[in-house]
Amino acid sequence: MSLHQPPERLPVILVPGFCSSGLEVQQSSVCPLWEGRRVWMGLSKLGFQSIHGKGMWDPKSHSLKNKWLQHLMLAGPDLEQPGVRLKVIEGxxxxxxxxPDSLGGLAAEAxxxxxxxxxxxxxxGYREGVDLVAASYDWRFAPSALEKREGYCExxxxxxxxxxxxxxxxxxxxHSMGNKMVQYFLAYVKxxxxxxxxxxxINVWxxxxxxxxxxxxAARATLLGDRFGLGSFISDSEAxxxxxxxxxxxxxxxxGAAEKQPMFWLRRGxxxxxxxxxxSLENCGIExxxxxxxxxxxxxxxxxxxxxxxxxxxxxAFDGKLASFDVAKNLIQFGGPAVLPRAATISVIVKEKGVHDDANRNWLKRCGKGVIGCVQLIGEASQGRGCLGVPxxxxxCASIASLLEGSRGSDGFVQVRxxxxxTHGLRGLGAGKDKATCDRFVSFxxxxxxxxxxxxAWLGSQTLKAFTGHEACQFPASVRHSRRAEQETYDPLGIPQLLKMEACEQLLEVWExxxxxxxxxxxxxxxxxxxxRRVLxxxxxGLPTEVMYALRIRTARLKPAELQTRFVLDDEAELATPSEALTIEGGIVKALACKSSLSGDGxxxxxxxxxxxxxAGSLHLQLLHLEGAEHRxxxxDPRFHRAIRDAVILQPLRPCPPLSYSIAGTFSQWMPVLMxxxxxxxxxxxxxxxxxxxxFQILLAGNWQTVLYPSVKDANPxxxxxxxxxxxxxxxxxxxxNRGFHPFGAGAIRPGTEYRVLLSVDTGGRATGITWEEQLDMQDFGPELSEPVGAAPSTPQMTVSATAVCRTHEQYL
Structure with missing residues (x-):
């Protein structure tokens, strides 16, 4: 191969990860105008859906209000919604x-x-369709369902x-879940x-x-919800x-090993x-x-x-005296301690929402009353009760235990009055004490x-040890309550078990x-x-990465038009044993990089x-750790790009030329070192x-009389x-x-960073160019390759180097 010819390279197939293949509408009876247009990610199709605040389901048609969501959601493990058909955007x-086209193209880069x-x-020099192909797939489906629907592997x-x-x-x-798809494809082909x-x-994966x-x-996003970074466009319930x-x-x-330790810890409650x-609100100050x-x-x-x-x-309905409430929209639940405390109490504040005033006061009095109402709203908000409605x-305050001593119905509910x-009147910003009367009350x-x-009720006859595969006693609790460590207990919870408690049995069936x-x-x-035979x-x-979660029972008003979880992250939990390798915030435990351990990619x-x-014992593995590189x-990352170049370019290995070269510089006190x-x-x-x-400078045969040097001072590539x-x-x-050739473009190079200097020569051994590159943190495992990967026995001697391949600066360009 001539030095001036582009190096021979491997054809490349790109396989994207979860949510990373574009999808367009092929058929839609929901929005026919969307046919042929991109729906993932089509920001114009999303709209600002999260601001409607009326729930995700239309009570009249019993369909999703969000038409974008109606196109993306599946009706079954291998079924799309009725009247909807999406297809992958090819190429x-x-x-x-x-x-790529949203916000006038501004969103493409982000x-x-x-x-x-x-x-x-x-x-x-790669060209699409010639030696570069994108193997996109519909990332919504399980691999077997995808193969059945579209014949992806074939x-x-x-x-x-x-x-x-x-x-x-x-x-x-x-990338990402695309690697799971590749592994499935390899099993299919075998x-x-x-x-x-x-x-x-297959030369290299x-x-x-x-x-x-x-x-x-991924488990947290499915079980507890994650908006995929689309908080302005979809609600928690929709996500x-x-x-x-x-x-x-x-x-x-x-x-496998990732689930050996319990991932979820549930506070008993x-x-x-x-x-x-x-x-009944007669004479309660309602305007x-x-x-x-x-x-x-x-x-x-x-x-x-x-x-x-x-x-x-x-x-x-409210007639000035009696107020009634929709039963379906007003089921309230409070997550509390495992055992009801005797000191637990309950109280109710009556609030008025609206600007009407039947007293027809003059404008000055109404303005004064409005100011007082605003102050009361601020007071309510400061006490964590929200700012909707004037108290x-x-x-x-009534004892909950005493209230529960009343007559119970067949479903365990007790009628309470x-x-x-x-009352909260104009006498002040606080409450005025009145004598309780039987004609003013709140009942529930x-x-x-x-x-x-x-x-x-949520798990049936199964215990909290049923799905973990281990007895809970084998695992000391990884978290505890920050203030009541002795009173609160956390139990380990497996994913299948949590699915059942969250009423997600359909996902259990999909898994099985x-x-x-x-x-x-x-x-x-x-x-x-x-x-x-070869994997890179x-x-x-080195980035904080989620590994574990603390949960508690959710406190919420249940909304029939939305999908809500039974559990939430426990922001009152802390690590049971402080560790430099772990941190917890808002119920999320993250692994940290420290001297004794690495952490993931975020x-x-x-x-x-x-x-x-x-x-490593069955194939040749090269492992590259990219310090500080986030998942996407x-x-x-330029370091990853170098690894790609090294992996896909086929290099002809030449015998050592008759000439030798040494390098001398500040790193060696200008003593020549053989290259x-x-x-x-x-x-x-x-x-x-x-x-x-x-x-540094380069010495031919280690002689200071035959030195190779640049035409300018402090030269770099x-x-x-x-x-x-x-x-x-x-x-x-x-x-x-120096930092003039720092791969990230700013700041001095960290002491201890290693660079590989590359001196290219022609077939006679004469120097033709010089460059350098930061040494990749590449680890080699497994047997060396004894013959060309992917080459037929009759192929001329053209090999892929098992270590990082060196090339001239001209070849980089």
Missing amino acids: MEGVRSLA SYIFAPVIDLLESM KLVQTVEALDRRSTGVAILA RSRGQQWLDRH IAAAAPHLGAAQ LALARSLSASPWLFPI GLLELRNFSA SKRNRVMLTVEVCWGEDCNSESLTTKTST KASTG LPICS DLRWLGFSQVRE EYYEKDQLYDHTGQEDCPPI AAHGV VVPICSLDHCKSW DMLA GWQGTCFTHVIRIGEQGRES TVAHHLLGPDARNKGMDWTI
């Missing part, structure tokens, strides 16, 4: 960015997926065969085509940010409904439920019967516990379920039918070594990312010292210069590794 356009990688490959087989025209094999570059097909056609054993964050409808969601649940509200009435219920669990409050929907009256004993039904009753029974998927994460795994490390835990090490941002031959160029690794820079010599006119003319 680079489908994987370049999520929203929502990039493979755009930086595609730009890199195209700069190397189509990918045909794509590989069409690209591998030179019998070099192809490079499959996948069964349908055999090992020989894989040996011939480049696994970027691969969640081999799943990710805790939760979408995640739970996708049969691909369980694919990212932690498996009881449940206080209230329903059937009504109120007009044309206004609406609301009730704020406040529960205090005891001296050491926080008070909690919830407010009903506004009354459906007008309240009941006294609390007399109103104070009340029920208490202790921890054992909640467990029985589409994953556990799928013979092409190893749901144990123990025997999943891919049937190929690259991922970020999304996938390190145990899942580094699971590929278990394959790694696709734009090594790496099959394509001479190399030497320089470690940056405390000054954050190093200068980004500064135009010529290579001069070999001669002795080298004084002050050095190459300098």
